[in-house]
Amino acid sequence: MIYQPWPWYVAGPLIAFLMAILILMGKKFGMSSNLETFCSIGGAGKFVDYFKTDVKSKRWNLFVVLGSVIGGFIAAHYLTPNDAVDIAPKTVEKLQGLGFESAGTAYLPTELFSMEALTEPKVWIILLVAGILVGFGTRYASGCTSGHAISGLSNLQKPSLIAVIGFFIGGLVMVHLLYPLIFGA
Amino acid sequence: MKNMYFMIVGTILGITLYKSEAASWFRIYEMFQFDSFHMYGIIGSALVVGIILVQVIKRSKVKSFFGEPIKIEDKEKSFTRYIAGGTLFGLGWALAGACPGPMYILAGAGYWPIFVVIFGALLGAFLYGVLSPKLPH
Numbered sequence: 001m002i003y004q005p006w007p008w009y010v011a012g013p014l015i016a017f018l019m020a021i022l023i024l025m026g027k028k029f030g031m032s033s034n035l036e037t038f039c040s041i042g043g044a045g046k047f048v049d050y051f052k053t054d055v056k057s058k059r060w061n062l063f064v065v066l067g068s069v070i071g072g073f074i075a076a077h078y079l080t081p082n083d084a085v086d087i088a089p090k091t092v093e094k095l096q097g098l099g100f101e102s103a104g105t106a107y108l109p110t111e112l113f114s115m116e117a118l119t120e121p122k123v124w125i126i127l128l129v130a131g132i133l134v135g136f137g138t139r140y141a142s143g144c145t146s147g148h149a150i151s152g153l154s155n156l157q158k159p160s161l162i163a164v165i166g167f168f169i170g171g172l173v174m175v176h177l178l179y180p181l182i183f184g185a
Numbered sequence: 186m187k188n189m190y191f192m193i194v195g196t197i198l199g200i201t202l203y204k205s206e207a208a209s210w211f212r213i214y215e216m217f218q219f220d221s222f223h224m225y226g227i228i229g230s231a232l233v234v235g236i237i238l239v240q241v242i243k244r245s246k247v248k249s250f251f252g253e254p255i256k257i258e259d260k261e262k263s264f265t266r267y268i269a270g271g272t273l274f275g276l277g278w279a280l281a282g283a284c285p286g287p288m289y290i291l292a293g294a295g296y297w298p299i300f301v302v303i304f305g306a307l308l309g310a311f312l313y314g315v316l317s318p319k320l321p322h
Contacts, residue, residue, distance in 0.1 A: 002204075008223050011205030012230025018198050019231075020238040023257065025190065026249035031285040035310035042307075050314035063191035064198070065289050071199015072208070072293030079204060085211045088220040095214065108210045108282070108291070113298045126280065127298060131305020132312070133277025138285060139313035140320065141270025142261070145284040148271075149228060152260055154235030159260035159267050166271020167278060168217075174279035175217040182280075 003081055019150055027060055030147035032138035034058075034065050076107075083107040098183040126182065133170075141166065187251070199290045208290045210282025217279050266322040277309075 019029040036051065037058045044051035076083070084105050095103035102110040110117065117123045138144040141163045143152060149167065152160025202208045207227055216224035242255060249255050278284050281302045283291060288306065291299040313320075 005206050006201065006204040008205065008226030009230055011201050011207065012227045012232075013234045014201045015198070015227070015231040016234035016238055018194055018201070019235055020242065021194055023239070023242055023255060024247070024250055025187075025194075026251060026253045026255060027191075028257070031289075032310075035285065035306055036314070038307055039311050039314065044311055044314060048311075048314045050317060051311075060188065060191045063188045064195035067192040067195020067197075068199035068202075068286060068289045069195075069293035070192070071196040071201075072203050072290035073199075073295070074196070075200045075203035075290075076294035079200065085206050085209045087211045087215045091211070091215040091218055091220040094218060094220075095211075103211065106211075107206075107294075108296055112282075113210070113291075113296045115297065118298055118301075123298070124301060127301040128305040128308075130277045130281035131302040131307075132309035133273050133305075134281055134284065134288075134302070135277075135306035135309025135311075136313045137270050137272070137274025137277055137309070139270070139310045140317075141267050141274055144274060144286075145278070146286055148267075150231055150235060153232055154239045155257055155259075156236065157260045159262060162264060162267035163271040163274075166268045166273075167275040169268075170272040170275020170277070171213075171217045171279040172275075173272075174276045175214060178276075178280075 003079055005086070015150060016154070019146075019154065022064075028147075029151045030061070030143060031065070031068075032135075032144040032147060034061050035135050036139060037062060080107075098179060100183070137170070198286065199293060202287055203290050203294060208283065208287035208294075213279060213282045263322055266320075269321070 022029045037055060040051045040053050040055050085107055087104060092104040100109050100111050112123055112126065143163060148160040148163040153164065205227055206212045212224055215221045243257060247255065283302060288299055288303050292303065
C-alpha cells in the first residue's frame with residue numbers, strides 16, 4: 001500500500017494535520033520564507049537592508065526544509081519501486097505533442113530533469129527563469145502554495161484567495177499560452 | 186530538541202508530497218490542464234480539514250506544545266502585491282512544475298537539475314529584496 005502512489009484523500013488531510021502541528025508548535029506552515037532566510041545567511045543583508053533579519057528566529061523553518069530533503073530521499077529511494085506517474089491519457093497525448101516523450105513513464109520529465117537534459121543551454125535557461133519567477137513571485141505575494149493555498153485559505157484569509165487566483169492566472173497562461181511557444185516546434 | 190520535531194514534520198511532509206505525486210511536474214501540468222481531479226483533491230481535502238482544525242485551535246484557545254499562547258496572524262490587507270506576485274509565482278510554478286516545498290523534496294530525491302531551479306528561486310527572492318521599495322504593493 002505505502003509503496004503505491006498515495007491517494008489525494010490521504011495526502012490532503014495529512015498536509016492539514018502537519019499544518020496544525022506547526023501551529024500547535026507556535027509556528028506556521030510556509031516554505032517560501034526560507035528563500036529569504038537563505039539569502040540572509042548568504043550575506044544578502046550587506047547589499048540590501050531587506051535581508052537584515054534575525055536569522056535565529058527563523059531557524060526552526062530550516063529544519064522543516066532539512067526534513068523535507070530527507071523525506072524526499074526516503075520516499076524516492078525506499079518507498080517508490082515504480083516512480084512513473086500515471087497521469088491522464090489525454091495529458092500524456094498533449095505532452096507528447098510538445099515533445100515530452102517521457103510523459104507517463106517517469107516522475108519528472110527527463111527532457112528537463114536529467115543530467116543529459118543539462119547539456120542543452122535552453123534547459124538551463126528554462127529552469128533558471130522558472131526558479132526566478134517562483135522566488136520573486138512568492139516573496140512579492142509573501143507566500144506560496146503552503147503559505148497561501150493551504151495556511152491562508154484554512155484561516156479564511158481574503159489576501160490568500162487573491163494570491164491563489166493569481167497562482168492560477170499565471171499557471172494557466174504558462175501552460176496554455178506559453179508552453180506551445182517554449183516547447184512547441 | 187525542538188528542532189528535531191520540526192525536522193520530523195518536514196520529513197513526513199516530504200514523504201507525503203512525494204508519494205502523493207504533488208511533487209511531480211506531470212501532476213502540476215495535468216492540474217493546469219484540468220485533466221484530473223488528483224491535485225484538486227489534495228488541495229481541496231487539505232483545505233476542508235485545515236479550516237476545521239484552524240477553527241478548533243482558535244476557539245479552544247489551547248496553548249502551544251511549549252506553553253506559549255498561539256496567535257494566528259491575519260495576512261496584511263492589499264490587492265496588488267497578491268495578484269501580481271501570485272501571477273508571477275504561478276508562471277514559475279507551472280514551468281518548473283515545483284513550488285518551494287517540492288523543490289527541496291526533489292533535491293533529496295536526487296533530481297540534480299532541480300538545483301538550477303533552487304538557485305533561480307534564491308536569485309528571484311534576492312531580486313525582490315532589491316526591487317521591493319520600487320514595486321507597487
